[in-house]
Amino acid sequence: MNACETRRPKLASERGAISILVVVAAVPLLVAIGALLTVSVAHHDQCEQELGRTTAAITSFTGAQDALDRLEQARTLNGEFDLTVNGGTAHVRGTPWLGDGIDEDKNGLVDDAKEKNVFSIRSDGWLNALAGGESNPAVRSYHAVTNVVAEVTDFEFSFGQAIYIDDPAAKIDLNGGAFELSGNDENLDGSKGPGAARAAVGVNGDPKGVIAQVSNNQKAHIVGNLPDPAIGQTDALDWDHYLEMLGPLASIQWDDGTSFSGTIGDYANRKGVIAHATGDLKVHGTTTGAGILIVDGDLEIDGHFEFAGLILVHGNVSFQGGGGAKELYGAMLLWGKDPPGPPIEDLEINGTVQIEYSSQGLDIASTSGGVRVLSWREQ
Numbered sequence: 495m496n497a498c499e500t501r502r503p504k505l506a507s508e509r510g511a512i513s514i515l516v517v518v519a520a521v522p523l524l525v526a527i528g529a530l531l532t533v534s535v536a537h538h539d540q541c542e543q544e545l546g547r548t549t550a551a552i553t554s555f556t557g558a559q560d561a562l563d564r565l566e567q568a569r570t571l572n573g574e575f576d577l578t579v580n581g582g583t584a585h586v587r588g589t590p591w592l593g594d595g596i597d598e599d600k601n602g603l604v605d606d607a608k609e610k611n612v613f614s615i616r617s618d619g620w621l622n623a624l625a626g627g628e629s630n631p632a633v634r635s636y637h638a639v640t641n642v643v644a645e646v647t648d649f650e651f652s653f654g655q656a657i658y659i660d661d662p663a664a665k666i667d668l669n670g671g672a673f674e675l676s677g678n679d680e681n682l683d684g685s686k687g688p689g690a691a692r693a694a695v696g697v698n699g700d701p702k703g704v705i706a707q708v709s710n711n712q713k714a715h716i717v718g719n720l721p722d723p724a725i726g727q728t729d730a731l732d733w734d735h736y737l738e739m740l741g742p743l744a745s746i747q748w749d750d751g752t753s754f755s756g757t758i759g760d761y762a763n764r765k766g767v768i769a770h771a772t773g774d775l776k777v778h779g780t781t782t783g784a785g786i787l788i789v790d791g792d793l794e795i796d797g798h799f800e801f802a803g804l805i806l807v808h809g810n811v812s813f814q815g816g817g818g819a820k821e822l823y824g825a826m827l828l829w830g831k832d833p834p835g836p837p838i839e840d841l842e843i844n845g846t847v848q849i850e851y852s853s854q855g856l857d858i859a860s861t862s863g864g865v866r867v868l869s870w871r872e873q
Contacts, residue, residue: 546621546636549580551872554619557584558640558870561615564588566865569646571613582621582636589614612868615642641871647743647863651804652689653825654728655696656718656851657841660829662699664840666707669815673847677718680850682764682802682823689853691719696728718851733829736806740786743863744770750791752776758783758801759862766803766862774809780818784855785862795820802852803859810838815845822848824855 556579565571571588578584591598591609598609621636622629629635656677659666675694679687694716697704708716708723718724748754750773758781759767766785774791777799784802787793792809798818805826813820826849830840 543634543636546634547638549582550619550621550636550638552619553580553582553584553621554617554638554640555872556580557586557617557619558615558642560584561586561588561617562642562644562865562867565613565615565644565646569648569861571615582619583624585618585620585626587616611646611648613644613646615644616640617642639873641869641873643868645866645868647866649739649860649863651825651856651860652853653692653696653827653851653856655693655726656825656849657695658728658731658825658827659695659697659704659840660731660733660827661840662697662701662703664697664704664828664830665838666704667839667842668708668712669842669844671712671715672845673715673813673843674850675716675724676848676850677720677724678851679853680823681852681854687851687853689851692851693720693726693728694718694724694849694851696726698728698730701725701727731827733806733808733827736827737788737790737808740768740788740806740863741770743866744768744788745864746770748772748775750774753778755779755781755797757781758787759785759803761800761802764802764858766858767864768862778817784858786859802855803862804856810840810842812839812842813844813847817845819846819848821850822855823850823852824859825851 557577560577561571565588570590572590574585574587576583576585591612591614592605595604597604598612601608617640619638619640620627622633623635623637627637656675677692677694679689679691681687695704705723705725713723716723716725720726745767746758746769748769748771752771753776755778758769759765761782761784764784768786768788770788772790775789776794776796778796780798782800786803787801787805789807789809792812793807794812794814796814796817799820801822801824803824805822807827808829808831810830811826811828828841
């Protein structure tokens with residue numbers, strides 16, 4: 495046997511050994527790749543489920559929010575509707591507590607007065623399923639629920655005068671004869687309102703001191719159910735009561751010393767908001783508004799001003815001349831609390847100013863509180 499013949503079996507043996515080593519070495523690698531593929535598929539499935547659950551939750555949330563918007567607009571919600579959003583479907587049901595025959599507030603009374611204006615909202619969010627929960631067995635479906643209890647915040651505003659003055663010793667400064675203070679109920683379009691006539695100005699106490707500050711040629715500009723000037727005595731109103739009731743519901747807030755021009759609510763569409771200035775407020779330029787305006791300090795109005803609703807001022811009120819007419823349809827409550835120092839006018843009127851008692855304006859104010867969420871639960 496020559497050298498070549500003796501070497502060939504050795505080479506074949508080596509090749510076999512190398513093949514075995516390669517196979518042995520590849521086994522862990524294949525196992526690792528398989529494991530990685532398994533992990534990757536599992537991770538993908540996990541991500542898909544998480545996305546599905548999140549989408550269903552967002553759909554449910556959106557349905558509940560849409561129901562709150564409808565409740566704020568209509569002031570009631572009773573029935574069901576479907577909403578398509580985010581590739582899913584929300585089935586939403588609204589139920590008024592009052593009249594459902596259930597003691598919803600758990601106080602031992604069924605359908606009592608405390609359940610008035612309170613509503614339950616349930617929003618079922620579905621992905622890969624119909625709004626009623628009907629699904630395709632071949633496709634994984636997802637479901638989420640949002641339960642909300644909300645209260646429509648309504649007030650009942652009716653006053654015995656267009657302007658309330660808390661201090662019978664108040665100082666007023668009426669300039670010229672281009673103003674009108676009226677207790678005759680008037681709508682925003684100038685037509686006669688449904689309410690009975692009342693005093694233009696009501697004073698918490700003897701009104702003689704206020705009447706004495708009105709000149710003879712100005713008396714005909716203060717009209718109502720009393721001889722001109724229609725200024726009479728009225729019951730006291732509590733500033734702290736109104737501030738506690740209305741202040742926390744304000745959707746617009748101003749700091750002390752703010753100068754504002756623009757819109758407060760929607761005068762044209764009779765949609766009111768609650769706005770609160772925590773100190774003095776100056777309104778200038780062209781400003782329109784609807785709802786409730788609360789001023790903790792003094793209020794100065796300059797420029798063109800139109801407002802439908804209720805104005806409450808803890809300090810003094812000054813209407814400056816120029817810049818256009820200033821019109822309030824509703825009522826104004828004035829406490830005239832002066833800071834330390836020489837007293838200033840509780841009420842100053844310059845230029846063209848109309849303050850008209852308006853039940854229509856006060857109706858706008860009564861619905862300006864919006865909707866308050868009492869509870870929100872997601873599952």
